[in-house]
Amino acid sequence: MSRNVKVNVEYLTRVEGHGNIVVNVREGRLEECRLDIVEAPRFFEGMLKGRSIFEAQHITSRICGICSCGHTLASIQAAENAIGFKPSPQTVKLRKFLLHMETLDSHILHIYLLVAPDLLGVKSFVPLIATHNEVVRRAIRMKKTCNDVCDILVGRHVHPISCIVGGFTKLPKEKEIDAMLTLLRTLEKDMGPTIELAATLKFPQFERETEYVALVNDEGEYPFLQGDIGSSDGLRVKKENYKTVTNEFIVPHSSAKHTRASRASYMVGALARWNLNGGKLLPKARALGAQLGFKPLVTNSYLNTAAQLVECVHCLEDSIQILEELKKDGIDERETVSVGLNEQGRIPVKAGRGVGAVEVPRGILFHDYEVDEQGKIIQANCIIPTGQNLNNIEHDMRKMVPEILDLSDEEITLRLEMLVRAYDPCISCSAHFLNVQFINR
Amino acid sequence: MTKPRVAFFDFACCEGCQLQVANMGETLLDVLQAIDVVEFREVMSEKSDDYDVAIVEGSITTPHAVERIKEIRRKASVLIAYGSCATIGGVNGMKNNFNLDDIRGSVYGEQARYFETIPTRAIHQVVLVDYFVNGCPVYIPEFVKVLKSALSGIPYRVPDHAVCVECKLNENECMYDKGITCLGPVTKAGCNSWCVNNGNICYGCRGMVTNPAVDGQKDILEKHKIPLAWVENKMNMYNKACEPDREARLNVEKR
Numbered sequence: 082m083s084r085n086v087k088v089n090v091e092y093l094t095r096v097e098g099h100g101n102i103v104v105n106v107r108e109g110r111l112e113e114c115r116l117d118i119v120e121a122p123r124f125f126e127g128m129l130k131g132r133s134i135f136e137a138q139h140i141t142s143r144i145c146g147i148c149s150c151g152h153t154l155a156s157i158q159a160a161e162n163a164i165g166f167k168p169s170p171q172t173v174k175l176r177k178f179l180l181h182m183e184t185l186d187s188h189i190l191h192i193y194l195l196v197a198p199d200l201l202g203v204k205s206f207v208p209l210i211a212t213h214n215e216v217v218r219r220a221i222r223m224k225k226t227c228n229d230v231c232d233i234l235v236g237r238h239v240h241p242i243s244c245i246v247g248g249f250t251k252l253p254k255e256k257e258i259d260a261m262l263t264l265l266r267t268l269e270k271d272m273g274p275t276i277e278l279a280a281t282l283k284f285p286q287f288e289r290e291t292e293y294v295a296l297v298n299d300e301g302e303y304p305f306l307q308g309d310i311g312s313s314d315g316l317r318v319k320k321e322n323y324k325t326v327t328n329e330f331i332v333p334h335s336s337a338k339h340t341r342a343s344r345a346s347y348m349v350g351a352l353a354r355w356n357l358n359g360g361k362l363l364p365k366a367r368a369l370g371a372q373l374g375f376k377p378l379v380t381n382s383y384l385n386t387a388a389q390l391v392e393c394v395h396c397l398e399d400s401i402q403i404l405e406e407l408k409k410d411g412i413d414e415r416e417t418v419s420v421g422l423n424e425q426g427r428i429p430v431k432a433g434r435g436v437g438a439v440e441v442p443r444g445i446l447f448h449d450y451e452v453d454e455q456g457k458i459i460q461a462n463c464i465i466p467t468g469q470n471l472n473n474i475e476h477d478m479r480k481m482v483p484e485i486l487d488l489s490d491e492e493i494t495l496r497l498e499m500l501v502r503a504y505d506p507c508i509s510c511s512a513h514f515l516n517v518q519f520i521n522r
Numbered sequence: 523m524t525k526p527r528v529a530f531f532d533f534a535c536c537e538g539c540q541l542q543v544a545n546m547g548e549t550l551l552d553v554l555q556a557i558d559v560v561e562f563r564e565v566m567s568e569k570s571d572d573y574d575v576a577i578v579e580g581s582i583t584t585p586h587a588v589e590r591i592k593e594i595r596r597k598a599s600v601l602i603a604y605g606s607c608a609t610i611g612g613v614n615g616m617k618n619n620f621n622l623d624d625i626r627g628s629v630y631g632e633q634a635r636y637f638e639t640i641p642t643r644a645i646h647q648v649v650l651v652d653y654f655v656n657g658c659p660v661y662i663p664e665f666v667k668v669l670k671s672a673l674s675g676i677p678y679r680v681p682d683h684a685v686c687v688e689c690k691l692n693e694n695e696c697m698y699d700k701g702i703t704c705l706g707p708v709t710k711a712g713c714n715s716w717c718v719n720n721g722n723i724c725y726g727c728r729g730m731v732t733n734p735a736v737d738g739q740k741d742i743l744e745k746h747k748i749p750l751a752w753v754e755n756k757m758n759m760y761n762k763a764c765e766p767d768r769e770a771r772l773n774v775e776k777r
Contacts, residue, residue, distance in 0.1 A: 127625035146538020205566035225547030236720035250721030
C-alpha cells in the first residue's frame with residue numbers, strides 16, 4: 082500500500098514525564114519511528130557528588146514521585162552495600178512490605194486511571210466519573226488505602242520519611258500493624274471487582290518476542306528486592322555487573338539513555354517479571370495468570386498491564402502474610418535507628434562501591450554509588466526502568482506501524498500512544514518522555 | 523455560576539506533588555465538583571489554552587521553560603506555585619552548587635551539548651506568583667486551604683514561623699537534644715512537623731523563614747557542639763536556588 086503517514090504527538094499524556102512520538106511513513110515505507118524524550122535533564126548523578134551516603138536516599142527519592150519508595154530502597158541497598166552494612170531480617174521484611182505497597186499503588190493508578198480510559202474509549206478518567214462512577218470511586222479508594230498504609234508505615238507514600246540507611250526511624254506498634262491489616266482487608270474486597278473488570282478489557286493484538294530482563298533467584302520467592310539479574314535469553318549476572326546487561330548508549334533525540342543486552346533491545350517490568358518468575362507467584366495470582374491465558378513467553382507488550390494486575394493480587398496476598406507474621410512475632414523496637422548524617426558514627430563507614438538492584442513497578446532499577454572513607458559519594462549512577470524500555474518501545478513501534486497501516490491516522494496514533502502507555506513509562510525518572518508526531522502521511 | 527477552569531502544569535520535578543492530588547481519595551471527587559480541571563497531563567489527555575487558575579509544579583531549568591512559564595503567566599489570572607521545586611527550587615537547586623558545564627559533562631559525557639540547562643530558578647524568580655504551596659511533597663490539607671483561598675479571591679499567608687512551633691505542639695523530642703542537626707528552627711511551618719513526627723529531621727523543604735532567629739540557632743549549635751557547616755550543607759539541599767533572594771533582602775536591610 083502506498084500510503085503516507087505522519088504522526089507527531091507532542092507531550093504524550095497520562096504518563097509520568099514528557100515525551101513525543103514521531104512516526105513518518107512515506108509511500109507505505111516506514112522512514113522514521115522515534116520516541117523523543119524531552120524531559121528537562123535534572124542531573125541527579127551529578128548533584129549527589131560530595132553528599133553523604135546517608136543523604137543519598139533522601140535526594141534520590143525525589144527522582145520520581147510515583148516510585149519514590151522504589152528509589153529509596155534501591156538507594157539504601159546501594160549505600161548499605163558500599164559501606165558493608167547488613168540490614169536485619171525485620172528491616173528486610175518491612176522493606177519488602179513497603180515495596181509491595183508501592184507496586185500495588187502504582188499498578189492500580191496505571192490500570193484504572195491511565196490505561197482503562199483508552200480501553201473504554203474516553204480521554205481520561207474524568208468522563209468516567211459520570212459513566213462509571215463506582216469504578217472511579219473504587220480506583221481512588223484502593224489507591225488511597227495503599228497511601229494510608231504507607232502513612233502508618235513510613236509517614237507518607239510520596240517521599241517516605243522513616244525508611245533510611247540502617248533501617249527505620251520509626252517502627253509500627255502492634256495497634257498500627259492491626260490498623261494496616263484492617264486497611265488491607267478492605268482492599269481485598271475491592272480486588273474481586275477489579276479482576277472482573279480487567280477480564281472485560283480488550284487489549285490490542287500485537288506480538289514481538291524480545292529479551293525479558295528481571296531479578297531472578299534460586300529461592301521460592303517471586304523476587305522484588307533481592308536477586309541476580311536474569312534474562313529470557315539465558316543471562317545470569319551478579320547485580321554489581323549490571324553494566325554488562327544495560328550497555329547504556331546515548332541517542333540524540335532523547336534526554337534518556339538507551340540500553341541493550343543480548344539483542345537489539347530488551348524489556349523490563351511486570352511482563353518481564355512474569356515471563357521469568359511467573360511460576361513463583363502466590364497461588365491466587367498464579368491462578369489469575371492462568372485465567373488470563375498467560376503462557377511463557379507472553380510476547381504482546383500491551384499485556385504488561387494485565388501482568389500488573391496479576392502482581393497486584395500477589396503483592397496484596399504477600400503483604401497480608403508479612404503483617405500476620407509481624408503480628409505473631411512482634412516488632413523489636415530496639416531496632417529503631419537514628420538519623421543525623423551519621424554524625425555520631427552509629428553506623429561505621431568505609432570506602433567502597435555498592436549496587437542496589439530492585440524491581441520497582443516499572444521494572445528493574447539500579448543505583449550504583451562509590452564512596453570515600455568518610456562515606457562521601459565520589460561517583461553515582463542510576464539506571465531507570467523506563468530508560469531500559471525506551472529502545473524496546475521503538476523496536477515495537479517499528480514492527481507494529483507497517484502492520485496497522487490500514488487504520489486511520491487517529492487509530493494509528495491511539496494505538497501507538499496505548500503501546501507506550503502499556504509500558505507505564507515514567508519519564509521524569511528516565512530523563513535522564515510522551516507526544517505522537519506523525520510526519521507526512 | 524460557571525466553575526473556575528484549572529490547569530496543572532509541570533516543569534523539572536518528580537511529579538510527586540501532582541500525585542498527591544490523586545492521593546486525596548474520594549475527597550478529590552468533591553474538589554472536582556467545585557472546579558473544572560481542563561488540563562492535567564499526568565492523568566488526562568484533555569488539553570486547553572483557556573484557564574483561570576494555573577497550578578505549576580517544578581522549577582525552571584531550561585531556556586524553553588522560561589518561555590513556557592511566561593506564556594502560562596500571560597494566560598492565567600491566578601498562578602499557584604506548587605511544591606518545593608516551584609516555590610524555592612527544591613532539590614533541583616543543588617545543581618547550582620556546581621559549575622553547569624562540569625555537572626552536564628559528568629552525567630552525559632561527550633554528548634553533554636545536547637542537554638541544554640540554565641541555573642535552577644524557582645517560579646517567582648521568573649514570573650509573578652500569586653500563591654505558594656510549599657513542601658516536598660505538598661501537604662494536602664494546606665493545598666486545600668490555598669485552593670479555597672484562590673477560588674474565593676482572598677490571600678493565603680504561608681506561616682512565617684519555625685517548624686519548631688508545630689513540632690513542640692506535637693510533643694516530639696528535640697533532635698538537637700539527641701545531638702542531631704535539624705533545620706526545624708529556621709524553616710517555615712505549615713507541614714505539622716511531618717518529618718520529625720516520623721523520626722526524621724527537618725530538611726528545610728518549605729524554605730527559610732523571613733526572619734530566622736540567627737542568634738538562637740547559633741546558641742543551639744554551640745551548646746551541642748555542631749559545626750555551622752553541617753547546617754549550611756543541609757540548607758543547600760532545598761534552598762540553594764533561593765540564595766540570591768536572601769542576599770537581595772539582606773542588602774535592602776543594610777541600606
